[in-house]
Amino acid sequence: MSVLEHVRASSITRTLNIIGDRWTIIILRDAFLGVTRFRDWQSKNNIARSILINRLNKLVEVGCFKKVLYQDRPKRYEYQLTDMGKALYPIAALIWAWEDKWFARAEDVPVRLIHKSCGHAIHPELKCDVCNEFITIHNVTYKDGPGVGLDCQVAPRHQRRSRISSKNKDDVMMIERAADIIGDRWSNLTLSAAYLGIRRFDDIQNELKIATNILSNRLVHLVESEVLSKCLYSEKPARYEYRLTEKGRALFPVMVAMMTWGDDWLCDDRGVPFILVHRECGKESHPVVKCSHCHEVLLSSEVEFLFD
Ligand SMILES: [Zn+2]
Numbered sequence: 001m002s003v004l005e006h007v008r009a010s011s012i013t014r015t016l017n018i019i020g021d022r023w024t025i026i027i028l029r030d031a032f033l034g035v036t037r038f039r040d041w042q043s044k045n046n047i048a049r050s051i052l053i054n055r056l057n058k059l060v061e062v063g064c065f066k067k068v069l070y071q072d073r074p075k076r077y078e079y080q081l082t083d084m085g086k087a088l089y090p091i092a093a094l095i096w097a098w099e100d101k102w103f104a105r106a107e108d109v110p111v112r113l114i115h116k117s118c119g120h121a122i123h124p125e126l127k128c129d130v131c132n133e134f135i136t137i138h139n140v141t142y143k144d145g146p147g148v149g150l151d152c153q154v155a156p157r158h159q160r161r162s163r164i165s166s167k168n169k170d171d172v173m174m175i176e177r178a179a180d181i182i183g184d185r186w187s188n189l190t191l192s193a194a195y196l197g198i199r200r201f202d203d204i205q206n207e208l209k210i211a212t213n214i215l216s217n218r219l220v221h222l223v224e225s226e227v228l229s230k231c232l233y234s235e236k237p238a239r240y241e242y243r244l245t246e247k248g249r250a251l252f253p254v255m256v257a258m259m260t261w262g263d264d265w266l267c268d269d270r271g272v273p274f275i276l277v278h279r280e281c282g283k284e285s286h287p288v289v290k291c292s293h294c295h296e297v298l299l300s301s302e303v304e305f306l307f308d
């Protein structure tokens, strides 16, 4: 198997099958901010009723939400995060941290993340569960797990991609900018290729088996988003490669957290497809998101966003 076939078979892809959709990510973001009711999602976002129903049902079906009756006449339900849904929280926290660092803050974006157990404004940090050091793109490698090569439903979804670029950029709320990148299957896989050192158009195309126009479109978007930069590597004929920017490398922990969630919730008894090895300690690592102050593992119930 090629490296990228590994990625396609990895837990990232499984996770993407569930949350790899811009609206789904936005619905989850609101759930982490306390939204549980249909009309609140609808009034908060300019989202079509049919799309909202579809995404909520899907999140119930996969087990991230449970539907709970809160009023009898007429019957009304709310959507509560299950343990599986709550376990997505570290991904949301890492995305918040990434956006906080790399974008100007919109008005309705929370300014601080408070860890209630230690009482401090903190940053979420992705750490190795063995040695407690940071997990970064520079210090990890991979090896096959027992579940490598198993079916993971990678069939492309035939869904139109929605992008935020048509919207007023100042209106963009928390997590929407990242959702536009990681919530799009092809952008996400293209970025995964970059993390594996695959930079050139033909190489990416060969690995991903992706149509030329789709790849061109996603590369333009990733360059516009400043996670990749387009660099000339040969003058005659002019050839370009796509290198990760610092902002792009900083998104790596989000990808790892997605993979970890997939390992935890979407693998059967046969085991994980892909094992992360942390080079700092040389051990198989199961990364966890921790508090930058007290270094405890961040749980959704122990953290709150603070608005000014
Ligand atoms: Zn380690």
Ligand SMILES: [Zn+2]
Residues within 6 Å of the ligand: 115, 117, 118, 119, 120, 122, 291, 292, 293, 294, 295, 296
């Ligand atoms: Zn803390």
